[in-house]
Amino acid sequence: MTGNELPALNIADLQSLLRRREVSSREVINALRERIEAIDPDVGAYLSIDLDSAYKEAEHANVDLPLGGIPIAIKDIINVMGQRCTCASKILNEYRAPYDATVIRKLRAAGAIPFGKTNLDEFAMGSSTENSALKSTRNPWDLSCVPGGSSGGSAAAVAADEAFVALGSDTGGSIRQPAAMCGVIGLKPTYGRVSRFGLVAFASSLDQIGPVTKTARDAALIMNAIAGHDAQDSTSLNEPVPDYGASLGRDLRGVRLGVPKEYMIEGIDPQVRAAVDAATQQLDSLGAEIVEVSLPSTEYAVAVYYIIATAEASANLARFDGVRYGFRAENPKDVLDLYGRTRKEGFGSEVKRRIILGTYVLSSGYYDAYYLRAQKVRELIRRDFASAFEKVDALISPTSPVAAFKIGERVADPLQMYLADIFTIAANLAGICGISVPCGFAQLDGQRLPIGLQLLGKPLDEARLLQIAHAYEQSTDWHKARPPIASSLQRG
Amino acid sequence: MAGTSDLDVAYVARLARINLTEHEAKIFQKQLDDVLKYVEKLREVDVTDIDASAHKLPVFDVFREDAPRDWFTAEQALSNAPRQANGLFVVPKVVE
Numbered sequence: 307m308t309g310n311e312l313p314a315l316n317i318a319d320l321q322s323l324l325r326r327r328e329v330s331s332r333e334v335i336n337a338l339r340e341r342i343e344a345i346d347p348d349v350g351a352y353l354s355i356d357l358d359s360a361y362k363e364a365e366h367a368n369v370d371l372p373l374g375g376i377p378i379a380i381k382d383i384i385n386v387m388g389q390r391c392t393c394a395s396k397i398l399n400e401y402r403a404p405y406d407a408t409v410i411r412k413l414r415a416a417g418a419i420p421f422g423k424t425n426l427d428e429f430a431m432g433s434s435t436e437n438s439a440l441k442s443t444r445n446p447w448d449l450s451c452v453p454g455g456s457s458g459g460s461a462a463a464v465a466a467d468e469a470f471v472a473l474g475s476d477t478g479g480s481i482r483q484p485a486a487m488c489g490v491i492g493l494k495p496t497y498g499r500v501s502r503f504g505l506v507a508f509a510s511s512l513d514q515i516g517p518v519t520k521t522a523r524d525a526a527l528i529m530n531a532i533a534g535h536d537a538q539d540s541t542s543l544n545e546p547v548p549d550y551g552a553s554l555g556r557d558l559r560g561v562r563l564g565v566p567k568e569y570m571i572e573g574i575d576p577q578v579r580a581a582v583d584a585a586t587q588q589l590d591s592l593g594a595e596i597v598e599v600s601l602p603s604t605e606y607a608v609a610v611y612y613i614i615a616t617a618e619a620s621a622n623l624a625r626f627d628g629v630r631y632g633f634r635a636e637n638p639k640d641v642l643d644l645y646g647r648t649r650k651e652g653f654g655s656e657v658k659r660r661i662i663l664g665t666y667v668l669s670s671g672y673y674d675a676y677y678l679r680a681q682k683v684r685e686l687i688r689r690d691f692a693s694a695f696e697k698v699d700a701l702i703s704p705t706s707p708v709a710a711f712k713i714g715e716r717v718a719d720p721l722q723m724y725l726a727d728i729f730t731i732a733a734n735l736a737g738i739c740g741i742s743v744p745c746g747f748a749q750l751d752g753q754r755l756p757i758g759l760q761l762l763g764k765p766l767d768e769a770r771l772l773q774i775a776h777a778y779e780q781s782t783d784w785h786k787a788r789p790p791i792a793s794s795l796q797r798g
Numbered sequence: 799m800a801g802t803s804d805l806d807v808a809y810v811a812r813l814a815r816i817n818l819t820e821h822e823a824k825i826f827q828k829q830l831d832d833v834l835k836y837v838e839k840l841r842e843v844d845v846t847d848i849d850a851s852a853h854k855l856p857v858f859d860v861f862r863e864d865a866p867r868d869w870f871t872a873e874q875a876l877s878n879a880p881r882q883a884n885g886l887f888v889v890p891k892v893v894e
Contacts, residue, residue: 401878402878404875404878540860609839627815629879629887631879631880632880638890641889643890650816662810663834665810669813678850682850683840686845688851
């Protein structure tokens with residue numbers, strides 16, 4: 307195995323090499339560094355990399371631990387002690403995390419090495435990573451296209467073999483949608499399954515950390531390390547953590563999969579529809595039973611989401627006031643001037659837009675009409691899923707109605723950008739788990755762009771999603787495809 | 799500068815402590831009017847007798863021991879402060 311070939315490995319295979327001492331953790335870091343130096347100027351997945359720490363940890367790596375010696379890229383909204391945590395915002399550009407998020411603490415305990423912080427839409431608000439105030443990230447499959455978002459840096463890094471695996475965060479689809487657009491796996495766990503302590507809060511009732519990986523097995527390995535109760539997150543679920551790898555390899559006989567009829571909307575790209583239809587048939591041929599189900603409140607999900615998410619964001623982002631950390635406007639004449647100009651100069655447009663909308667829907671006289679009503683409709687959405695899951699084990703749909711779009715194509719119309727989240731956001735509102743799995747390619751201007759199949763599961767049923775994803779993956783080659791920018795190096 | 803909704807962006811921006819330029823306020827007004835028009839569809843939903851769902855899974859009344867534990871030192875807590883002196887955050891004068 308040469309240094310050029312190493313970065314293409316999944317972590318299960320990398321782990322075998324490390325344990326057989328065929329490669330050292332230091333060589334692994336070297337290979338990643340070389341890959342990043344070669345192509346990240348084009349892809350733009352990383353915001354910062356603390357190589358010194360990575361090498362130091364590699365020297366002491368215990369490869370017999372569950373993730374021993376394996377570097378993991380981290381979305382730059384998760385605190386890693388001593389490293390920058392910018393949230394891709396000017397307001398936190400100089401911020402250094404004084405503590406480890408719980409997921410980082412758990413990954414370190416499993417032997418993993420936090421390696422590099424990946425780009426995102428500012429404060430995870432966006433679906434294309436174009437809202438990053440610090441850098442633009444490009445889709446490794448077509449550098450003129452977005453990687454999706456908001457975990458666009460994490461997805462692009464894994465897709466381009468600049469990372470073996472990454473963490474993202476998903477508030478309305480921000481792990482699953484970029485995973486779909488970059489052709490990798492993205493898992494959003496059940497709300498409360500993974501601690502949010504140390505994840506900079508965007509919408510606290512929706513946010514959840516999860517893995518972006520090359521295979522379903524890798525997602526299981528990461529979940530084994532990061533899932534579980536945490537007293538420092540009061541919404542964390544105190545439920546036993548299964549071995550997520552245990553269900554992999556079981557066949558799909560007897561598994562019932564539901565196709566929500568409300569998801570067959572106008573506006574799905576025909577190539578996306580064809581790929582998802584083919585994947586559905588494939589799952590059927592693997593023994594799963596496919597049935598139609600109904601989620602009647604689907605059409606309200608985007609509206610509910612943009613009320614609740616912005617309301618929570620307006621409260622969470624009130625802490626960025628230029629006093630305790632982050633950017634501060636120069637020469638404030640009084641404290642209100644300090645707040646007003648710090649936030650004006652520190653936040654980008656999408657963040658300001660959402661704070662203003664959120665402030666409005668919570669304001670006196672409008673709370674009942676917007677926020678309270680949205681919370682009630684959210685309950686109807688939750689009930690839709692609960693009754694569907696009485697009939698089926700999981701639901702299948704496209705992850706995104708379209709493949710990756712061109713950079714700049716959608717920035718002027720926020721509402722159109724929001725509507726692209728139609729298939730992913732309901733899972734966050736209902737608190738259930740979801741995964742995106744590569745299921746084909748769209749052809750656009752002679753380029754291949756990945757398509758993602760979404761599976762949604764019952765609360766705490768991640769193992770089932772991984773079982774289905776693994777069975778599908780084993781019967782197809784989509785996950786083995788590498789973008790041109792990565793495969794050219796592998797040959798070289 | 800009201801648009802097609804009740805939202806007055808310039809006023810709400812002041813509530814949110816964000817100074818906007820006139821240009822920004824004008825663009826946001828149009829964009830957020832569109833969003834508010836879109837979310838009007840929630841009015842057609844019958845929510846009679848539906849409880850607001852604050853949390854989707856049954857986790858209520860989470861308590862932990864009120865016991866002291868190690869946490870940031872003052873130095874760590876101040877490590878990202880844009881201005882500090884004598885172990886304190888410094889802000890412009892609030893009271894005359």
